[in-house]
Structures are given as structure tokens and as C-alpha cells.
Amino acid sequence: MLLGVGLGLFAINTPLASFGFKAMLGGMFHILNHAMYKGLLFLTAGAVIYATGKRNLDELSGLARKMPLTAIFFIIGAAAIAGLPPTNGFASKFLIYESSYMFNPLLAAIAMIVSVLTLVSFIKVFCSVFLGPELKDLSGIKEVPKSMLFAMLLLCIFIILFGIFPDIVVKGIVEPAASALLNQSAYIGAVL
Amino acid sequence: MIFAMLETGEGFFAPVIFIAFALLIGITVLLFRSFGRKDFVYNKEKAAPFFSGNSSDENDRLKASDYFWGFFEAMNPYYRAIIRMHTGIINDYVFWFVATATIVLLLLFAGVVLWA
Numbered sequence: 001m002l003l004g005v006g007l008g009l010f011a012i013n014t015p016l017a018s019f020g021f022k023a024m025l026g027g028m029f030h031i032l033n034h035a036m037y038k039g040l041l042f043l044t045a046g047a048v049i050y051a052t053g054k055r056n057l058d059e060l061s062g063l064a065r066k067m068p069l070t071a072i073f074f075i076i077g078a079a080a081i082a083g084l085p086p087t088n089g090f091a092s093k094f095l096i097y098e099s100s101y102m103f104n105p106l107l108a109a110i111a112m113i114v115s116v117l118t119l120v121s122f123i124k125v126f127c128s129v130f131l132g133p134e135l136k137d138l139s140g141i142k143e144v145p146k147s148m149l150f151a152m153l154l155l156c157i158f159i160i161l162f163g164i165f166p167d168i169v170v171k172g173i174v175e176p177a178a179s180a181l182l183n184q185s186a187y188i189g190a191v192l
Numbered sequence: 193m194i195f196a197m198l199e200t201g202e203g204f205f206a207p208v209i210f211i212a213f214a215l216l217i218g219i220t221v222l223l224f225r226s227f228g229r230k231d232f233v234y235n236k237e238k239a240a241p242f243f244s245g246n247s248s249d250e251n252d253r254l255k256a257s258d259y260f261w262g263f264f265e266a267m268n269p270y271y272r273a274i275i276r277m278h279t280g281i282i283n284d285y286v287f288w289f290v291a292t293a294t295i296v297l298l299l300l301f302a303g304v305v306l307w308a
Binding site (some may be wrong): 003006007010011014015016018019022026057058060061090091094095098099101102103106120124125127128129132133163165166168170 | 200208210296300304
């Protein structure tokens with residue numbers, strides 16, 4: 001997010017202004033996406049704590065058998081935060097990577113390595129919590145109530161829709177916001 | 193609109209085409225799978241986990257802290273250095289923030305100068 005928006009502001013009146021604008025679109029789109037997939041991941045974490053009463057990853061295992069829907073929602077959230085296509089996280093990260101590459105390939109490389117490490121960390125969480133053998137003291141747990149599942153499902157739908165039709169979101173929501181940020185005189189005029 | 197692409201200025205991404213290809217690959221995999229043996233009978237015994245030839249119980253499971261053990265061992269000097277940097281003193285964190293921001297800005301300047 002900082003990289004995208006920062007590049008956009010940095011590149012004003014430079015030869016790379018058009019790429020800066022794309023980076024800013026990516027950064028702002030990522031802010032929107034981040035709110036959704038991070039929110040979803042917090043909800044799945046809350047669902048696990050609600051169902052098991054445990055917070056220590058070492059004490060959790062094999063929950064996908066008892067909480068399959070939460071497991072699926074976690075996979076979608078993890079894929080989005082790691083920037084895997086076709087989720088919304090990929091769309092915004094792709095915009096940032098491609099445009100930051102034009103400024104300095106090293107920036108894009110660092111950003112991609114961070115994404116890979118994010119994926120690695122979430123694989124660890126998913127495998128240890130949702131896969132593996134079922135623990136005896138977790139044998140009585142069941143899926144969380146429907147109201148909690150509905151909230152997670154809603155975020156999942158937006159994550160996937162924003163990932164499949166990113167151009168609509170970028171053109172309809174993000175581009176006007178980025179233009180307003182760059183064209184400050186017009187914004188001030190409109191407000192006054 | 194269905195094949196609308198996300199333009200990045202340098203490239204593009206067409207999610208619907210990506211999904212179509214993913215489905216095509218999935219169907220191909222299932223097609224190959226259908227050529228497999230029909231006499232295979234799945235039962236729990238065949239798929240049961242084992243540990244060095246012995247059957248496994250829940251104590252053999254990989255805990256979260258066991259994951260990537262080799263990676264953390266190999267990167268031990270790096271992690272020792274990183275942990276030492278986390279002093280808990282805010283001045284140190286502000287220093288790292290300013291230092292990192294400076295390096296990123298220098299990289300950006302280098303990119304713009306090279307482009308110009």
C-alpha cells in the first residue's frame with residue numbers, strides 16, 4: 001500500500017508519472033482489498049478461538065474435519081493476502097509490482113519476496129490448525145453459528161468478485177479517488 | 193466486459209481467461225485420472241498415516257512450531273541478528289524506519305534518473 005501510494009506521489013511531474021498513477025491505483029485498490037481479506041482472516045481466527053477456546057497454534061490440529069466452511073474461508077483469505085490469482089489481492093499487488101518495476105526492479109523483487117514469505121507463513125497456519133490428525137480434546141467442537149459464517153461468506157464473495165472483475169472496481173471506485181488525490185486543486189474547489 | 197482486462201501500463205491480467213485455463217487444466221487432470229485403475233477400493237487403512245513403518249498417533253503430529261524447522265535452523269544467524277535489533281526502545285525503531293525509507297527513496301531516485 002505504502003509502496004503504491006508512495007510511488008504515485010513521488011512520481012508527480014517526473015517522466016514516470018503514468019506508471020506512478022498506476023502504482024497509486026494499485027496502492028489504493030490494495031487498501032480496499034486489504035480491509036476485506038484481513039477482516040476475513042480475523043473473522044476466521046475469531047471463529048477458531050470461539051469454537052475451541054484456544055489461541056496457541058501448537059494446541060490446534062485437524063479442524064477442517066469439524067469446521068470445513070471456516071477452513072475454506074481461511075484458504076480464500078490466505079490466498080488473497082498472499083496475492084494468489086484470481087483473488088483481489090493478486091489484482092492490486094499485480095498493479096503495484098508492474099508499476100514499481102518501472103521505477104526500480106529491486107523494489108518489485110522485494111515486494112514479491114514479501115508476498116512469497118506471506119504465503120509461507122499462512123501455509124504454516126493452515127496446515128497446523130486445519131490439517132493433521134484430530135486431537136482428542138478437540139473432538140467435541142463443531143462449526144460456528146450461521147451468523148458468523150454469513151459474515152465470512154460475505155467477505156469471501158467480495159474478495160472473489162473484486163478479483164475476477166478488478167477493472168470495474170479500479171475504473172469505478174479507485175481511479176476517481178486517485179485522481180482526486182493527485183489533482184488537489186480540483187478537490188479543494190469541489191469541497192469549497 | 194466479461195473478458196475485461198486489468199491494464200497495468202506495462203502488461204495486463206485477464207482473470208476470466210485465467211480461470212478458464214485453470215478449469216481446462218483441472219478437466220485435463222480429471223481426464224487422466226479417469227484412465228486409472230477401476231479396481232482400487234479406498235479404505236481408511238490404505239490412507240492411514242504412518243511414521244517409520246509404525247502407525248501414527250496424534251502425538252506424532254507436526255505442531256505449528258515444528259514447521260520450517262530446517263529453514264529457521266539454517267537462517268539462525270539472521271534471526272539472532274534480527275532478534276537483537278528488536279530492543280523494545282522506540283528510538284531504535286524510528287531509526288530503522290527512517291533508514292529504510294531513505295534506502296527506498298534512493299532506489300526510487302536511481303530508477304527515475306536512469307529512466308530520464
